[in-house]
Amino acid sequence: MDLFFDADKGMSFTVEVGYFDTIQEIKQKVTKYHGIPVHQQTLKFHGKTLPDDLNIHTSDILDGSRLNLVTTVVDPQPPPQTVTTTIVKTEETTPSPPSCMSTSSSNVIIKLVLKPFGVSINVGMDDPVSKIKEKVNEMEQIPLSRMTVHANGIELHDHNTMHECQLVDGSQVDITFKPPTPPAPPPPTLITRAPSPCGLNMANSKKMKVFVMSKCGEKISLEVNSSSNVGELRKELEKVVRNQGLGFGLPEEGYFFIYKQNVMEEDHSFRWHRVGHGDTIEIFNGCVTGGS
Template identity: 40%
Template sequence: MRPFTVEVGFFDTVLEIKEKVQKYRGIPISRQTLIFNNMVLQDEQDVGTCELLQDSKVQIIISQEPEKSNLLRLEEGPPIKRIELLFHMEHSSIPMSLEVDVGDTIGKLKERIQSIKSIPVNRLVLSFLGNELNNRSTIHECGLHHQSHIEVSIRASPPAAASTASGSNAGSKKLKLLVLPRCGTKKIPVEVNASDNVGELRKQLPILQEKLRFSLPSDGYFFIHKQSVMDDERSFRWHHVNQGDTIEIFNGWVTRGS
């Protein structure tokens, strides 16, 4: 049969599509089976649920009309519950065979592969006919049958989670700050570690002074952050210094009480 087109509405059901096929092509509804993305479409589903888009290609299977003079009484047997699937792993030319229950979910299938191949479940990607299989779908719902070929790929390891302030790498967090000399208006960009003591900034400033040509008080100075005097022996994190903050320089010295 040559391909033909049928105009449908977004909320049309599969049964209504079959009715249109019967009307325009003369194919009885009882003899029609519609398949899309290797899934049999159920009469009660609608176009939106089936994700049928403009120019979607739906396969129609037309069953043979039984001869009335030779009807047979057929009894439905028990459904096939277990099938064999073939898994094609990356970098392996020989597929891995597993016997599975058609009611198992794809997520459970991944757990079985993990137990054999020691690959984390969250890195396993199973695909059938180019479509990734959903963890919550059953093998039956995915249209998998005996000896279906499944492609198995492995996602790259997720990047390490960013460390928190209490983590072991928190001290390596870089802060880009601005220093404002008291005698001038030009802010000096500096970079420090959040875990560094404020005294480290005092060591950096003479080096930056030679490069950027700014003035530092010759008779001593101390640092102010958000109107609070900073202790050279405390870290920038302790002073709640954040990315992009400004630290001001004031003339003089701060003495500690006994």
């Protein structure tokens, strides 16, 4: 699907994204094709800021939607206050990696270089490693629980201080991110049907006609209940094609349904998808795996 972007600097462009992309992944594509760093991007839709872990599939964003791109330039940190420190080094044969051993220090301010952002932050020698995560959260709005901090290939734990991890002015630290937890699917719609005197469902069993269109443009009409799950459409379609000997080609390798450019959940009803009488549902080859 294609999304349109209106940048605050008067620039407009289009980026192709997947149905299951997160906002973080869309920002990475904007960086790839238009050179705008991820940490300088804020995406808004209908005036609301979109969080990085939001999945397009669970939002109101559709093919052809227009997003506002607000870019912010991170000002370089002011130089730290002049602090005179004396470092006494003993003779050593090889440099030792950060070992997070416990010693005492004064809270001297040092500058750390964050990878992959390429920016510097100021922290105190007595500050815990969790302070680095808090600084990144302020810049990128990434949850602390998704971050892991490494220096020289060693993971630094939140409770250890900069001094205990042997970080000094100018040290480089690597920030890696765990994948976001996928949002929970919406609860199924429970429909209580009161039986009529004849044993038939009344208000919730409204019949309607829909059209199913193959990739070749062939159409077949089927009658369904608006309250039935989309999975019933698959059963009804295959039964009609099999019994009537129609030349309507169903993909042997599997297929799924698309309505108004959105993948349909087969355990949800037609009413939940807002399908109306006379609407067309398309067939796409393949299967839905849960990723873009």
